[in-house]
Amino acid sequence: MEVVPALGRLLRPVSALTVQISISDVADRLLMPEHKSFLSLPVVAEDGRPLGLVSRSTLQDIFMQRFGRDLWGRKPVGEVMNPAPLVVSLDTSLEEAARQITAQLQSPIRDDFILVDEAGLYQGLGTVLDLLKAMEHRVAQRNRVLRKALVDLKESQAQLVQSEKMASLGQMVAGVAHELNTPLGYVKNNLQLLQDLTGPLLDLAAAQARLGDCLADPGCAEVDLARALDEAARAREQAAPELLAEDLAQLFADTQYGLQQIGELAVGLKDFARLDRAMSEEVDLNDCIRSALLIARNSIKDKAEVQQRLGELPRIACAPSQINQVLLNLLTNAAQAMDGYGRIQVKSWSEAGWVFVSVQDNGRGMSPQVLERIFDPFFTTKPVGQGTGLGLSISYKIVQDHGGSIRVVSEPGRGTRFLLSLPCNQTANLKRSA
Ligand SMILES: Nc1ncnc2c1ncn2[C@@H]1O[C@H](COP(=O)(O)OP(=O)(O)OP(=O)(O)O)[C@@H](O)[C@H]1O
Numbered sequence: 001m002e003v004v005p006a007l008g009r010l011l012r013p014v015s016a017l018t019v020q021i022s023i024s025d026v027a028d029r030l031l032m033p034e035h036k037s038f039l040s041l042p043v044v045a046e047d048g049r050p051l052g053l054v055s056r057s058t059l060q061d062i063f064m065q066r067f068g069r070d071l072w073g074r075k076p077v078g079e080v081m082n083p084a085p086l087v088v089s090l091d092t093s094l095e096e097a098a099r100q101i102t103a104q105l106q107s108p109i110r111d112d113f114i115l116v117d118e119a120g121l122y123q124g125l126g127t128v129l130d131l132l133k134a135m136e137h138r139v140a141q142r143n144r145v146l147r148k149a150l151v152d153l154k155e156s157q158a159q160l161v162q163s164e165k166m167a168s169l170g171q172m173v174a175g176v177a178h179e180l181n182t183p184l185g186y187v188k189n190n191l192q193l194l195q196d197l198t199g200p201l202l203d204l205a206a207a208q209a210r211l212g213d214c215l216a217d218p219g220c221a222e223v224d225l226a227r228a229l230d231e232a233a234r235a236r237e238q239a240a241p242e243l244l245a246e247d248l249a250q251l252f253a254d255t256q257y258g259l260q261q262i263g264e265l266a267v268g269l270k271d272f273a274r275l276d277r278a279m280s281e282e283v284d285l286n287d288c289i290r291s292a293l294l295i296a297r298n299s300i301k302d303k304a305e306v307q308q309r310l311g312e313l314p315r316i317a318c319a320p321s322q323i324n325q326v327l328l329n330l331l332t333n334a335a336q337a338m339d340g341y342g343r344i345q346v347k348s349w350s351e352a353g354w355v356f357v358s359v360q361d362n363g364r365g366m367s368p369q370v371l372e373r374i375f376d377p378f379f380t381t382k383p384v385g386q387g388t389g390l391g392l393s394i395s396y397k398i399v400q401d402h403g404g405s406i407r408v409v410s411e412p413g414r415g416t417r418f419l420l421s422l423p424c425n426q427t428a429n430l431k432r433s434a
Pocket residue numbers: 164329333334337361363364365366370374375379380381382386387388389390391392393415416
């Protein structure tokens with residue numbers, strides 16, 4: 001914190017005049033080198049109270065008159081002084097002093113100002129030039145502080161935006177890991193079952209092979225043949241292949257389905273997190289919607305059913321991972337707005353050179369006061385830890401960078417509808433967001 005330079009630092013001790021001193025004497029004093037930088041000299045009463053200021057310019061005016069010095073020279077200075085000089089107390093702040101002095105400043109500047117102590121007694125003079133220099137110094141110092149504050153602010157804002165991104169990425173990864181677990185679980189189970197079922201089948205195959213060998217061997221003894229027959233019959237009973245066929249087909253189909261789901265999730269995740277090296281890719285926004293829905297599935301599924309009405313869309317140039325982030329935030333917000341189990345409708349369509357996506361929920365809606373602030377950075381109504389309040393402000397910026405817009409209508413108790421519009425022909429410069 002900067003220390004306010006005391007007004008005292010502007011104080012220039014100058015010995016004061018008494019009111020009886022003659023005008024000529026004052027003129028001589030003003031010529032003395034130590035008074036050179038003053039525009040005026042102070043007149044002070046015996047008890048130290050300031051009475052006025054005699055300005056150099058007043059004396060010059062007098063002496064330039066014909067016989068001025070003869071007519072006025074011996075008169076007491078009290079007659080020509082300014083009896084209402086500017087008096088500033090030493091404990092006044094620099095700003096306040098500057099305010100008082102500039103309020104009364106005249107052009108050209110004819111006077112200095114008198115500085116007094118708390119008791120109102122004369123302590124010295126201050127000059128306007130010193131005051132201006134001090135103020136300039138203050139302003140320069142403030143500017144430095146402000147510039148630094150601005151740099152700090154930008155840095156922490158960038159960090160927050162980054163951590164919001166990381167937080168949503170973390171959420172997403174957790175969701176996807178959860179999604180992966182279900183198919184992974186039953187693929188694993190199925191494999192165990194297949195292993196359990198194939199053991200007796202292998203035993204059966206081995207017993208039948210032994211029986212076949214025996215039958216083909218003319219030297220095979222009756223008793224060995226009988227054993228081989230017996231073993232093959234038991235193995236067949238154990239494995240019950242005729243009952244297995246259906247189970248095996250089902251297990252293979254389920255396992256394949258599980259693996260397919262895992263594959264889809266992997267592709268979705270890859271699409272979602274696609275780094276936009278080529279910033280403007282030609283993208284079907286419906287793919288972004290599907291990808292965002294896939295990623296958000298885990299956080300939505302207990303909150304709402306999702307209805308999709310996706311129309312045919314032209315491919316548009318955009319930064320898909322950024323648009324995915326916008327859609328994910330709209331979907332998450334919609335799910336988080338549900339008090340019970342609700343409905344989220346996602347629609348897309350194209351019209352007159354624009355692509356539209358609407359995300360509508362029948363959640364708790366927003367009051368006009370909340371609605372007014374939702375795009376402000378850090379505005380959130382969610383508990384600490386659940387929302388940073390950056391989702392919509394980042395989304396707004398992303399959509400703006402794409403030359404599009406986000407509009408919203410909401411009714412408390414009824415729900416909310418966000419409408420995202422993006423131009424088909426990207427003319428706005430796609431900016432790389434930090
Ligand atoms: N669909 C919606 N229904 C009701 N309120 C909403 C909806 N979408 C946004 N809001 C309101 O707007 C606020 C700001 O939303 P935003 O997405 O910017 O931040 P957040 O969701 O609170 O936090 P974050 O997105 O950073 O996790 C929310 O806290 C909520 O009050």
